[in-house]
Amino acid sequence: MNFLTIGHRGVMGVEPENTLRSFVAAQEAGLDAIELDLHLSKDGALVVMHDTDVDRTTDGTGPIAEKTLAELRALDAGLGERVPVFEEVLEAVQAPLQAEIKDVQAARALAEVMNARDLAGRVEVSSFHDEAIAEIKRLVPGVRTALISSLRHSRKNSSGGTPTGTDIVERAVAAGAATVCLNIRRLTLEIVEHARKADLNIIGWVVNTQDHLRLVRAFGLDGATTDHPDIKRTGRFTA
Numbered sequence: 381m382n383f384l385t386i387g388h389r390g391v392m393g394v395e396p397e398n399t400l401r402s403f404v405a406a407q408e409a410g411l412d413a414i415e416l417d418l419h420l421s422k423d424g425a426l427v428v429m430h431d432t433d434v435d436r437t438t439d440g441t442g443p444i445a446e447k448t449l450a451e452l453r454a455l456d457a458g459l460g461e462r463v464p465v466f467e468e469v470l471e472a473v474q475a476p477l478q479a480e481i482k483d484v485q486a487a488r489a490l491a492e493v494m495n496a497r498d499l500a501g502r503v504e505v506s507s508f509h510d511e512a513i514a515e516i517k518r519l520v521p522g523v524r525t526a527l528i529s530s531l532r533h534s535r536k537n538s539s540g541g542t543p544t545g546t547d548i549v550e551r552a553v554a555a556g557a558a559t560v561c562l563n564i565r566r567l568t569l570e571i572v573e574h575a576r577k578a579d580l581n582i583i584g585w586v587v588n589t590q591d592h593l594r595l596v597r598a599f600g601l602d603g604a605t606t607d608h609p610d611i612k613r614t615g616r617f618t619a
């Protein structure tokens with residue numbers, strides 16, 4: 381498998397995150413895939429935003445789940461961009477997508493779109509939540525999935541202890557994920573070796589510095605999620 385470069389929320393280091401402008405810039409930079417985050421609006425639209433509320437990324441306030449799509453569309457998501465719905469991203473770029481879902485409800489809504497448009501070959505689904513991975517796998521035949529872990533934020537392991545690399549790999553295997561997305565700041569050789577033994581692909585996130593890129597190469601990871609567009613073109617960072 382070739383080394384995969386994934387644009388984080390588009391290229392959020394240089395464009396407003398999770399906007400069409402950011403996704404087009406990621407594609408124009410030649411990144412192999414584009415990562416985005418999905419939430420459900422009050423009226424059930426799959427909107428592309430990271431946080432559970434609109435405060436940080438728009439000029440509005442309040443939870444996404446309490447706003448209709450029309451209300452979300454009225455907001456400025458940065459440089460005059462509007463909050464996209466998932467279907468718009470599908471039209472705006474042709475690149476493979478990695479769609480992160482935050483819960484089982486989002487999994488069900490995404491499954492409807494994926495099945496209606498036959499997207500299992502184009503959209504990989506990622507989540508921090510095993511239940512969401514299990515649900516999308518149940519609903520979308522052949523979908524590829526990735527379990528995301530930060531280790532620090534992971535749930536306790538089955539014995540009630542602090543999660544280890546082994547636990548993450550076991551969870552990914554149990555959920556049927558082909559890939560684990562691991563926080564580069566907490567990456568260890570132990571977890572890489574466990575993941576390899578389990579035949580999992582490993583993506584590091586978020587890879588924004590030369591040191592992190594060196595680590596990714598040294599550990600032989602399969603890819604990196606990055607905020608910056610120049611990794612693909614130069615193989616290194618200019619910042």
Ligand code: G3P
Nearest residue numbers: 415417480528561585605
């Ligand atoms: O792919 C991993 C990455 O998307 C997880 O971090 O906070 O951007 O959702 P976050």
Ligand code: CA
Nearest residue numbers: 415416417480
């Ligand atoms: Ca994400």
